[in-house]
Amino acid sequence: MTLPSLLRKMPPFMPVLIILICMFALNGLAEPNSLSPYALKGLISTYLALMFLSVGQTIVIFAADIDLSVGAILGLVNVTLVSMMQVLGGEPAGIFAAMAIALAVGAGCGLLNGILVVVLRLQAIVATFGTSVLFLGLALWIMPVAGTPAPRLFWRTFGGRIAGIPFAYFVLAGLLVLIVLLSRSRFVPRLLTVGDDQLAAYQTGLPVQSIRVRGYVACGIFAALAGFCITGDTASGDPNVGGLITLNSVAAAVLGGAALSGGVGTLFGSVLGSLVIGLVGSLVFFLGTPSEWQNLVQGLTVLAALMVGILFGGKARA
Amino acid sequence: MSMATFRPILIAGGLVVALMIAGELVSPGFASPEQILRLSIVAALLGIVAAGQNLVILGGREGIDLSVGGVISLSALVAGNVMNGLDAGLLPAILACVAVGAIFGLLNGLGVTLLRIPPLVMTLGMLGVLQGLLVVARNGIPSGRAAPMLSDFVSQPQWLGLPGILWLWALIGLAMAGLLGRTVFGQRIFAIGANEPAARLAGVPTRLTRTMLYVLSGVFSAIAGLCILGYSGSSFANVGGQYMLSSIIAVVLGGTPLSGGRGGYTGTMIGALLLVVLQGLLTTLSIEESGRQIIFGSALIVLLLFYGRSSGMRV
Numbered sequence: 091m092t093l094p095s096l097l098r099k100m101p102p103f104m105p106v107l108i109i110l111i112c113m114f115a116l117n118g119l120a121e122p123n124s125l126s127p128y129a130l131k132g133l134i135s136t137y138l139a140l141m142f143l144s145v146g147q148t149i150v151i152f153a154a155d156i157d158l159s160v161g162a163i164l165g166l167v168n169v170t171l172v173s174m175m176q177v178l179g180g181e182p183a184g185i186f187a188a189m190a191i192a193l194a195v196g197a198g199c200g201l202l203n204g205i206l207v208v209v210l211r212l213q214a215i216v217a218t219f220g221t222s223v224l225f226l227g228l229a230l231w232i233m234p235v236a237g238t239p240a241p242r243l244f245w246r247t248f249g250g251r252i253a254g255i256p257f258a259y260f261v262l263a264g265l266l267v268l269i270v271l272l273s274r275s276r277f278v279p280r281l282l283t284v285g286d287d288q289l290a291a292y293q294t295g296l297p298v299q300s301i302r303v304r305g306y307v308a309c310g311i312f313a314a315l316a317g318f319c320i321t322g323d324t325a326s327g328d329p330n331v332g333g334l335i336t337l338n339s340v341a342a343a344v345l346g347g348a349a350l351s352g353g354v355g356t357l358f359g360s361v362l363g364s365l366v367i368g369l370v371g372s373l374v375f376f377l378g379t380p381s382e383w384q385n386l387v388q389g390l391t392v393l394a395a396l397m398v399g400i401l402f403g404g405k406a407r408a
Numbered sequence: 409m410s411m412a413t414f415r416p417i418l419i420a421g422g423l424v425v426a427l428m429i430a431g432e433l434v435s436p437g438f439a440s441p442e443q444i445l446r447l448s449i450v451a452a453l454l455g456i457v458a459a460g461q462n463l464v465i466l467g468g469r470e471g472i473d474l475s476v477g478g479v480i481s482l483s484a485l486v487a488g489n490v491m492n493g494l495d496a497g498l499l500p501a502i503l504a505c506v507a508v509g510a511i512f513g514l515l516n517g518l519g520v521t522l523l524r525i526p527p528l529v530m531t532l533g534m535l536g537v538l539q540g541l542l543v544v545a546r547n548g549i550p551s552g553r554a555a556p557m558l559s560d561f562v563s564q565p566q567w568l569g570l571p572g573i574l575w576l577w578a579l580i581g582l583a584m585a586g587l588l589g590r591t592v593f594g595q596r597i598f599a600i601g602a603n604e605p606a607a608r609l610a611g612v613p614t615r616l617t618r619t620m621l622y623v624l625s626g627v628f629s630a631i632a633g634l635c636i637l638g639y640s641g642s643s644f645a646n647v648g649g650q651y652m653l654s655s656i657i658a659v660v661l662g663g664t665p666l667s668g669g670r671g672g673y674t675g676t677m678i679g680a681l682l683l684v685v686l687q688g689l690l691t692t693l694s695i696e697e698s699g700r701q702i703i704f705g706s707a708l709i710v711l712l713l714f715y716g717r718s719s720g721m722r723v
Binding site: 156227230231340341344383 | 713
């Protein structure tokens with residue numbers, strides 16, 4: 091079997107898995123403590139939000155769309171959740187009600203994006219930039235200044251342990267179960283079919299518009315789940331919390347083997363891609379890079395990882 | 409100029425006039441000559457960035473440059489340190505800026521053409537590198553000052569009562585129109601943007617042409633960075649960040665679709681004016697930050713509904 095055909099047969103997340111293993115190995119060499127259970131738990135709970143966000147981003151990328159408003163949705167969900175928990179009280183019933191409302195807000199944002207891009211046929215990049223300004227405005231309206239604390243019960247649960255196992259691992263397990271369920275449903279294959287060739291998908295009788303709108307709604311819901319994680323991690327509300335994370339969600343999806351031209355990729359790959367981005371950050375730190383050089387080394391490493399991922403990703407070329 | 413490219417210009421131009429009238433009614437003095445001059449200078453800064461963005465988008469194959477903000481910030485920082493407040497340092501500063509822009513544009517172009525990395529990913533990765541480089545270069549402390557000559561060029565009336573930057577912008581407008589309409593290079597841009605395989609078969613050096621577009625985008629961003637330094641006097645952290653998406657919006661509002669292959673720069677200039685006048689109007693209204701953002705976001709969506717819609721398959 092020749093190398094190219096081998097490359098073509100492997101699952102799309104193979105390159106990122108190899109990069110991830112290298113990153114773990116390098117982290118372990120640079121600082122053995124970076125692989126301790128404590129450090130891993132910190133890594134996971136910090137990057138859970140990016141994992142959820144990049145899975146949502148990947149869902150729309152499957153259908154050859156893109157959502158540049160995910161960070162703004164995350165911020166809007168964060169302030170909605172914190173404000174509602176304040177209004178409804180920090181007891182379990184109030185927290186669950188607030189989470190339900192925040193989830194609905196995320197889904198609503200996704201629905202608006204879907205209607206604008208799919209039904210009204212706006213270009214996805216500029217339309218979702220427009221909605222991101224709108225969502226940021228709404229977040230600022232709900233909470234003009236950052237700093238309202240989340241109820242103790244909420245962040246204590248997120249940062250705590252159940253039966254000795256960190257809660258973040260349960261969330262991660264939940265995300266993986268969600269990915270398996272989604273990948274086995276009709277939803278993901280249909281999104282990929284639409285992204286691969288929209289006209290062909292339409293001619294085979296697939297409801298192309300409805301599939302793409304549902305993709306945006308799913309993306310909004312995942313952004314809301316990411317918002318829950320951010321709220322648990324930072325324990326407070328901040329309308330600008332989603333500032334830089336949008337571009338990272340795109341990078342994680344591409345690292346994970348998704349093609350921006352649609353039709354290729356896996357949701358699992360994006361989870362790995364998010365972890366790579368997280369590990370690059372910790373590697374740069376553990377290598378003892380002088381602090382002012384850390385961003386540059388991180389930027390160069392992410393760029394190199396993106397190149398390697400795309401060059402060896404076979405079909406994933408756009 | 410065909411009707412299809414002319415219509416967006418007409419709509420955007422009409423909206424600029426309408427917004428100016430609305431602004432004058434809401435807050436008298438909004439359409440005063442001084443205010444118009446100030447808004448035009450801000451629009452010129454955006455317009456120069458959008459010229460490069462426009463070229464990259466016209467070249468098609470999902471062409472886009474997300475690294476413009478990083479190039480602007482870095483070039484403002486380099487220029488500020490080279491000239492350090494002295495007129496004598498202006499020429500070396502200009503040369504240094506253009507070199508910075510050309511180098512990062514070339515890297516983007518090579519990544520997109522030789523390595524076939526999607527432009528969005530390549531320029532996004534480059535943005536990360538540039539932001540890291542900024543931290544290294546600045547070492548946490550803002551540094552560098554604009555030369556008096558540069559500040560005057562951007563904000564003081566010079567020829568016929570207009571500051572030099574407006575003449576520069578007009579010159580760029582003419583040069584872009586000439587480049588796109590009357591040169592072989594311009595025809596090649598439209599050819600690779602509309603149908604790259606056909607262009608290659610017709611003998612167009614597609615890789616070279618596309619690489620040149622990214623180099624030009626880097627150079628335009630660098631020149632804008634220099635002018636922004638002149639406008640603000642000193643370089644501050646991430647001065648270029650806001651230009652990334654607004655330059656793309658200006659191009660789209662001006663009637664160049666992101667799919668490439670059709671459009672032009674005249675519309676983009678009006679698009680830049682429209683964005684700046686809209687933002688100026690919202691700043692004039694005494695409403696809170698949240699209200700401004702909500703109105704600006706909604707207005708962008710409504711503007712895009714006017715004519716930013718793709719003519720793709722209706723399914």
